[in-house]
Amino acid sequence: MSKVKQIFANHKAFVGFVVAGDPSLDATVDNILALAAGGADLIEIGIPFSDPVADGPVIAAADKRALDRQVTTDDVFAVIRRVREQSNVPLVFLTYANLVYQVGYQEFCRRCAELNVAGMIIPDLPYEEQDELLAATQEFDLDLIQLVAPTSKSRIKKIAQRATGFIYVVSSMGTTGTRDNFQTDLRAVTDEIRQYTDTPVAIGFGIHTPEQAHAMSQVADGVIVGSQIVELIEKAGDQAPEQLTAYVREMKRAID
């Protein structure tokens, strides 16, 4: 069983997200550790990209803040190295295809394996374009997390059959960012996925309140929170680690 899949084995998982380098590399180390302390089961580390087209304004602004400080992919790997001195919390990367392509798919995966990063989520690398990266993730025993969208329809079967780690179900159309309502019939989507695979399913995009997290945990094996955490980090300043730990605890209670 893959490292990521194990996380979902006995309980509903809480997956958090931070943009590496926002507001600084030091703060990112502290914030990751704070999420882990609150009980985050898996943390997505965003490698900032100049043009994050799948992301809404909150995460895009965080990417920009990080890039204005000249954060590079190498810096992000250095952050992980520092986290690993203190914590074995499961980590995956979330970034765009070009950044991984520039490092080289194989080299990127090698460096992930070296730092015990369990896999990656690449929102602009759909099924049809994955072959090369997939080969590299398999070589290093990493998970290439598959995404399923409300529009995936007849594509769900082939995506589910390829999935390892977990399947990232996009709750709604559009970019990342908090939402108050979800139009998509998520139970129908998760039910269909489960016809084809026993890979766990986590729902992301828009979730920010404990009530939403609780509702999502009724249909999925985990919930993913991105923009809300990024916004909390932006607003809390020095208080961010403390608030992150408290926030994760509250969300964990809601989904347990």
Add this chain to the structure above:
Amino acid sequence: MTTNGKFGGYGGQFVPETLMQELHEIETTYLKLREDPKFQRELHDLLDNYANRPSLLYHAQHMTEKLGGAQIYFKREDLNHTGAHKINNVLGQALVARYMGKRKLIAETGAGQHGVATATVAALLGMDCEIYMGKEDTERQRLNVFRMELLGAQVHAVTSGSMVLKDAVNAAMQAWVADVTDTFYVLGSAVGPHPFPMMVRDFQSVISIEAKRQILEATGKLPDAVVACVGGGSNAIGSFAAFLDDETVQLIGCEAAGKGVHTKQQAATITNGTDGIFHGMKSKFLQNQAGQIDEVYSISAGLDYPGIGPEHAALAQSGRAQYVPITDDQAVQAFEFIARTEGIIAAIESSHAVAYVEKLAPTMRPDQTIICTLSGRGDKDVAAIARYKGVKIDE
């Protein structure tokens, strides 16, 4: 031709999963329509009777004499309805959208020509229209913004990034992801995920299909060179398409070197770009070593794009086409030269191609010919040229 949306190693579909089903549906619909005589009749009827095709192939005698070399012909896309080649592609894509039952068109625009064309065709076909344009460009091209609004389109001034074409594409893609069921994204250049580069190439190939027939009628032989400006590269790929198999025809794309290819303020993608993945395609991009996409610059809002269509990247790699950088200074000089010599105010984009013709023609013999595509007319650029020259005019 494409295989799985690939041109050599370039192209593909690097987009969020939310769009994949839609891209497959567009591809399936388009491949069917491409072979459908009814669709082709409808498209060509609009091209001929609405867009004013075929466009002229004009023998530029004065320029030919002045430069003292090859015979120079201009393919006059500037004479099309809405004043640019953009209308060819928009008519095609809007018809595909209508066949798919869409009621809304969205588009990005740089200089505004593609936005104006999309707003125009939306009005003609009774569809809703929203245009995404970098805020910087809305200020550079205020007249075109007003034109789009007159035509009933809603113009969104995009304030992210450097507020130019790249950012307008990002915003349009995000709007499309949010509303993909009702909306058709009319991509303005031969860029983006498959099937767009193929569709745009096909719809713009009318330029070279006509030009080939016209030059054969005029001179009895193929041209020796075809020259066109390249941002994303839609008029260039349209100008090259029918000549790709004619090995004797030299194909030359002119890209924006801005303030010079050794400066940061340029957009010469083939000259300085490297392989990458962006805006749905694998192609050449101006980017840093880590893969962050550069903010680029050209005097021409239509050419300051950090990438290039994947078919151009493949043509450059195979050597079938050459790409040359042209600076702002050279383009402005050519803008004035063609205005005074031929009485044509050409778009500043097209003036990049004219600038290269000025270099190329004298190196050729009088029995040789060059076709240069005038992709659009320069009305929209007159104020920018005046600013560049420090002339104050009252808009």
